[in-house]
Amino acid sequence: MTVHPVETDRLRRVFGARVALDDVSFAVREGEVFGLLGPNGGGKTTLFRILSTMLAPSGGAARICGHDVERAAPAVRSCLGVVFQSPSLDPHLTVAENLRYGGNLYGLRGAPLEARMRETTEALRVADRWSERVKTLSGGLQRRVEIAKSLLPRPRLLLMDEPSTGLDPVARVDLWSIIGQLRAESAMTVVLTTHLMDEAARCDRAAILHQGKLMACDTPEALCGMIGADVLTLTGREPDRLAGRLQAEFGWAASVHDGAVRVEVPRAHEQVARIVEAFPGEILAVTAGRPTLEDVFVRLTGERLGEPFLEKAGGRRKRR
Amino acid sequence: MSTVGGSHFWGPVLALWQRDMVRFLRQKNRIIGALGAPLVFWVLIGSGVGPGFRLPGWPADMTYLAYFFPGTVVLILLFTAVFSTISVIEDRREGFLQGVLVAPVAPEAIVLGKLLGGTTLAVGQALLFCLAAPLAGVPLDAAVLARLLPALFVVGFALTGLGFLVAWPLESTQVFPAIMNVLIMPLWLLSGALFPAAADSWMRYAVAVNPVAYGTAAVRRAFYGDGAPLGLVAGYGLALSVSVVFAAVMFALCVWMVRRRRGTV
Numbered sequence: 001m002t003v004h005p006v007e008t009d010r011l012r013r014v015f016g017a018r019v020a021l022d023d024v025s026f027a028v029r030e031g032e033v034f035g036l037l038g039p040n041g042g043g044k045t046t047l048f049r050i051l052s053t054m055l056a057p058s059g060g061a062a063r064i065c066g067h068d069v070e071r072a073a074p075a076v077r078s079c080l081g082v083v084f085q086s087p088s089l090d091p092h093l094t095v096a097e098n099l100r101y102g103g104n105l106y107g108l109r110g111a112p113l114e115a116r117m118r119e120t121t122e123a124l125r126v127a128d129r130w131s132e133r134v135k136t137l138s139g140g141l142q143r144r145v146e147i148a149k150s151l152l153p154r155p156r157l158l159l160m161d162e163p164s165t166g167l168d169p170v171a172r173v174d175l176w177s178i179i180g181q182l183r184a185e186s187a188m189t190v191v192l193t194t195h196l197m198d199e200a201a202r203c204d205r206a207a208i209l210h211q212g213k214l215m216a217c218d219t220p221e222a223l224c225g226m227i228g229a230d231v232l233t234l235t236g237r238e239p240d241r242l243a244g245r246l247q248a249e250f251g252w253a254a255s256v257h258d259g260a261v262r263v264e265v266p267r268a269h270e271q272v273a274r275i276v277e278a279f280p281g282e283i284l285a286v287t288a289g290r291p292t293l294e295d296v297f298v299r300l301t302g303e304r305l306g307e308p309f310l311e312k313a314g315g316r317r318k319r320r
Numbered sequence: 321m322s323t324v325g326g327s328h329f330w331g332p333v334l335a336l337w338q339r340d341m342v343r344f345l346r347q348k349n350r351i352i353g354a355l356g357a358p359l360v361f362w363v364l365i366g367s368g369v370g371p372g373f374r375l376p377g378w379p380a381d382m383t384y385l386a387y388f389f390p391g392t393v394v395l396i397l398l399f400t401a402v403f404s405t406i407s408v409i410e411d412r413r414e415g416f417l418q419g420v421l422v423a424p425v426a427p428e429a430i431v432l433g434k435l436l437g438g439t440t441l442a443v444g445q446a447l448l449f450c451l452a453a454p455l456a457g458v459p460l461d462a463a464v465l466a467r468l469l470p471a472l473f474v475v476g477f478a479l480t481g482l483g484f485l486v487a488w489p490l491e492s493t494q495v496f497p498a499i500m501n502v503l504i505m506p507l508w509l510l511s512g513a514l515f516p517a518a519a520d521s522w523m524r525y526a527v528a529v530n531p532v533a534y535g536t537a538a539v540r541r542a543f544y545g546d547g548a549p550l551g552l553v554a555g556y557g558l559a560l561s562v563s564v565v566f567a568a569v570m571f572a573l574c575v576w577m578v579r580r581r582r583g584t585v
Contacts, residue, residue: 052422053421053422054418054421054422074327074424074426075424077327077422077423077424077425078424080422082418082419082422084415084418084419086414086415087415088415088416088417088418088419088420089415089416089419090339090343090411090414090416091414092342092343092346092347093339093342093343097339097342100335101335101336101338101339102419102423104331104332104334104335105328105331105332105335105419105420105423105424105425106328106423106424107328107331107424108331109331149419
């Protein structure tokens with residue numbers, strides 16, 4: 001029997017009457033980069049907190065490297081590196097002090113610890129920042145130091161909660177080059193949460209979480225393959241009317257999301273001219289393309305992954 | 321013993337303690353905050369009450385400044401201990417704490433490291449103030465120090481534990497002053513630090529069940545010995561013993577709280 005780095009079995013968590021995780025079962029394979037994709041409030045953070053031993057499940061089970069998160073929390077913590085959304089660094093201390101104290105918490109000390117700090121900070125290109133206070137570093141550099149800290153104990157599994165949140169575009173690219181480097185150079189498994197579909201698309205496999213339920217779990221290619229067609233997105237002056245006419249005249253199932261009409265059709269590029277000619281003056285823009293994870297999310301949930309969901313789900317966002 | 325049930329112990333204790341020291345030395349205004357306020361209290365209240373104020377049975381040569389001196393030492397312990405635990409709230413808000421909670425560290429080690437940090441700062445500040453003892457006519461020799469150091473350590477540890485207990489569940493530092501005024505200051509005011517409780521008032525009972533009163537008694541007896549009629553709840557030995565129990569109970573409650581709030585053990 002293989003021991004999976006992460007394995008959950010009908011994992012459940014409720015906060016009062018609200019079900020934050022609803023019978024979630026999945027397994028992460030050794031060495032892969034695994035993404036947990038979903039909107040804020042979808043259950044990602046709850047799942048992250050349970051996997052990192054910060055929160056107890058209400059039902060079901062979660063195992064990290066074969067250890068139960070509830071009954072064997074110390075063993076789980078020993079094989080886990082955690083990168084938090086808000087850095088767990090002390091802003092008043094220097095980079096080296098933060099790394100040293102971080103290492104101490106995992107039982108590392110002395111010359112072996114210093115050697116590992118040197119090695120890890122060189123790999124993450126922050127070796128020249130040892131004596132700088134963390135509060136003086138940019139967000140991107142702080143994230144790198146944070147990752148360096150979590151890598152010091154050489155964990156089997158690296159858990160990252162929304163690692164790109166709060167980073168500027170350059171730092172985001174940098175973060176993904178680091179994840180790529182980790183994937184290439186070590187056997188470590190990486191599990192990260194994200195609400196950005198392009199990040200999930202970079203993972204080896206991704207799970208889509210929505211309202212506490214696991215909607216799908218597969219490689220990005222296979223997930224996109226669930227939609228056996230291309231996707232046309234149209235913006236027009238009267239999206240609802242446009243959708244109705246598309247349905248009536250072409251027989252396509254059209255839906256409206258945030259003022260844009262969306263249809264799944266085979267060979268979409270060939271339809272563009274037909275549509276524009278059929279509804280002169282009504283269409284402002286047309287996009288045709290291969291389905292993305294965003295389209296998969298819309299298909300699975302009937303909602304969009306983007307920001308408007310946040311407003312609609314305002315009451316559901318509060319989490320602990 | 322370096323690990324307990326798969327969790328590390330002394331390494332993390334030392335790391336958490338060390339971090340508190342470094343942070344304190346980098347925030348110089350905290351020294352002024354914890355030492356300055358009690359010093360002002362002592363000088364203003366002590367001088368204001370003046371030589372006219374005297375309770376029956378007091379030694380004839382004891383001024384109020386001298387009487388109030390050990391009470392001020394306890395106030396410094398209280399302020400430093402409690403303020404040092406505010407960092408727990410900051411650590412939670414800034415994120416440092418979550419890194420500690422997901423590390424394989426025993427809850428006992430988290431609490432011990434944090435409490436020893438606060439205790440060290442509290443004892444250090446109290447000792448700094450004790451340098452002024454001769455100025456106030458308060459005795460300070462080797463014998464006094466031998467009684468004083470254990471008392472400062474135990475009381476400092478217990479009060480840091482009390483602060484930790486208050487700070488751990490709080491999400492923001494904003495409610496802390498309110499708790500300070502409603503809970504912490506009365507504990508000090510009812511400890512016999514400022515005045516001895518009159519023998520026939522209700523306050524006498526409040527003082528008798530107030531663990532901080534035994535801390536104050538231990539510190540005062542450390543200076544003046546067991547002979548002086550100071551209107552205290554207990555002699556040095558009993559006062560110190562009660563303070564040790566107080567400290568142990570605080571430690572146990574803190575560990576319980578960390579276990580509970582961490583989610584899983």
